[in-house]
Amino acid sequence: MENVNLDLVHLIQQGAISTYPLLACSVIMLGVVIERLWSLRGAVSSTASLTAELVSLLARGDLKGAADAVRRNRPCPARRVFGDVLAAASGAPLPDLERVADERQFEEIEGCGAYLWVLGTIGSSAPFIGLFGTVVGIMRAFHSMALVGTGGFGVVAGGISEALIATALGLAIGIVALVFYNYLQNRVERIDGALRIGSARLLEAMAAVRRSHGAV
Numbered sequence: 001m002e003n004v005n006l007d008l009v010h011l012i013q014q015g016a017i018s019t020y021p022l023l024a025c026s027v028i029m030l031g032v033v034i035e036r037l038w039s040l041r042g043a044v045s046s047t048a049s050l051t052a053e054l055v056s057l058l059a060r061g062d063l064k065g066a067a068d069a070v071r072r073n074r075p076c077p078a079r080r081v082f083g084d085v086l087a088a089a090s091g092a093p094l095p096d097l098e099r100v101a102d103e104r105q106f107e108e109i110e111g112c113g114a115y116l117w118v119l120g121t122i123g124s125s126a127p128f129i130g131l132f133g134t135v136v137g138i139m140r141a142f143h144s145m146a147l148v149g150t151g152g153f154g155v156v157a158g159g160i161s162e163a164l165i166a167t168a169l170g171l172a173i174g175i176v177a178l179v180f181y182n183y184l185q186n187r188v189e190r191i192d193g194a195l196r197i198g199s200a201r202l203l204e205a206m207a208a209v210r211r212s213h214g215a216v
Contacts, residue, residue, distance in 0.1 A: 018133025018166045025122045025129070026173050032115045033180045040112060040184070043191045047078035051198035054082060058205035061212075063089060077108035081195055082202060094207055101199040108195065112188045116181060123177035130170015137163020 050073050057066040063086065070083045081104040088100050141160050 018129050018136070019169055022126060022129055022133075022166070022169050022173055025126055025177075029119060029122050029173065029177050029180070032118050033184075036115060036184050040187055040191065043076050043078070043112070044187075044194045046074065046076045047191070047194040047198050050076075050078045050082060051194075051201055054086075055201050055205045058202070058209055061209050077112060077191060077195060078198055081105055081108055081199060085199065085202060089206060094203060094210075097203055097206065101203065105192070105195045105199060109188060109192045112191055113185070116184055116188070119177045119181035119184070123174050123181055126170045126174035126177060127167070128170070130167040130174075133166030133170070134163045137166065 050070070053069050054066045057063075057069060067083075067086050070079055070086060073079045081101060084104050085097055085101050088097060092100075138160055141163060
């Protein structure tokens with residue numbers, strides 16, 4: 001029986017109709033994962049630490065010190081949300097500050113979740129792309145057997161093994177994409193929770209200061 005070439009590069013070349021698109025999907029997936037991991041790094045911890053610092057400053061009525069602390073903090077969702085809230089704090093009633101906080105939180109969370117739809121799309125479609133390549137490969141293998149006119153499974157075994165690489169590759173890419181999609185989605189939800197808690201504590205501190213000064 002003829003030896004079947006199981007070299008990975010050869011198998012990918014044989015299943016080009018689906019393996020090349022899958023390789024493109026893997027490159028896109030890797031780019032999105034690296035970009036999101038870098039963009040969201042330390043967002044939860046920085047939100048918690050900035051919240052604690054601002055609440056301490058506001059408890060002493062140091063609004064200017066709080067604004068300076070926000071400007072000194074590294075760029076992150078909390079810096080942008082809290083910065084806008086503090087910028088609107090002078091003379092604005094608390095309901096208006098709550099509205100500003102809600103709007104900025106929504107904008108930041110939308111930004112944090114950017115490109116996650118790409119991971120979700122790749123995770124759900126990659127196995128089907130691989131399956132399509134496998135079906136086409138098996139069809140080619142049986143067509144070759146029909147042209148030869150003789151032989152059994154041994155004639156098409158090599159072709160089928162080459163075709164199955166598409167399914168294996170599609171499953172591998174789909175699994176990795178879905179794992180990172182769920183992980184990053186969970187991280188975005190944690191950032192959302194941290195921003196909501198931080199904004200609530202910030203507004204409570206402002207309300208306490210205003211009550212102590214007789215403001216509304």
